[in-house]
Amino acid sequence: MKEESENTEIIPEPEWEYLLGELIRYRGVALIMGETDSGKSTLARYLIKRLISKGITVSMVDCDIGQSSLGLPGTISMKVFRDERNYKTFRFERISFLGTANPAMIIPIMIKTSGRMVDFCRKTSEITLVDTTGLVSGRLGKTLKTGKMERIRPDHIIAVCRGQELEHILQSASEVNIHRIRRTTNVKARSRAARIRYRRGRLQDYFNQAPLFRFVVDEDNARFFYRSRPFRPEDHAPKGTIIGLNRYKDTIGLGLVLLHSAGSVTFKSPVKSTKRINRVIFGDITIHLNS
Secondary structure (H helix, E strand, C coil): CCCCCCCCCCCCCHHHHHHHHHHHHHCEEEEEEECCCCCHHHHHHHHHHHHHHCCCCEEEEECCCCCCCCCCCCEEEEEEECCHHHHHCCCCCEEEECCCCCHHHCHHHHHHHHHHHHHHHHHHCCEEEEECCCCCCHHHHHHHHHHHHHHHCCCEEEEEECCCCCHHHHCCCCCCEEEEEECCCCCCCCCHHHHHHHHHHHHHHHHHCCCCEEEEEECCCCEEEECCEECCCCCCCCCCEEEEEEECCEEEEEEEEEEEECCEEEEEECCCCCCCCCEEEEEEEECCCCC
């Protein structure tokens, strides 16, 4: 499950070793899909650890913007794993803040950003694992997952399922190795409230683990966006809103809105300078720090 530490022993299912062998044999990009709490992230971590133990460079692209294990809530993130040291520091090396933890609200942005991250990983790694959100049901789930398949063009699809819940998506897949893996019994289902607490805790940790600096950025120095569209902070940016501090498409760090006025925003952030920032990404996520 998402909260597991790097020291928690992962108990593999019997099918995982066969899957590992197929990835080693064919390499490439593997898109992992399944419902919420199906064990996708646990499987990804197991595969990463086993692959690097065999001297294989592997990347992870974490697209689960609601319950990210590698990145932060509201972000798509990536990391290249080359050895055990990289695995023990299980933390992103590149992120892109999208502004919401609800994938249904930003499907085109998710597809585009995921594709960009995977393009980078293809150049650096023998195998890339793409962990996705639990949005798989209905029209929205199919639109998101088939859109990712078309953009990423994976070599493998790892379908973590208990029955036929992914078949409406898989029937659209062609020229790809599909590996159907039964859901692990070692992952506990969490309530909506527990998932919200997890997101809030991850963000509070991000802002509490380093000194925070106060900045003011205005429209003369950076462009403001909300869901990829130009945005005016005075329209809707309450205190406590999380913002992405970007150098073009890459997020350098996150900020926490203190106040706003026409054409400017005041925030605090662990970043030490705003010189490289030329875009500010606003979203719907808000938190209030304990101190």
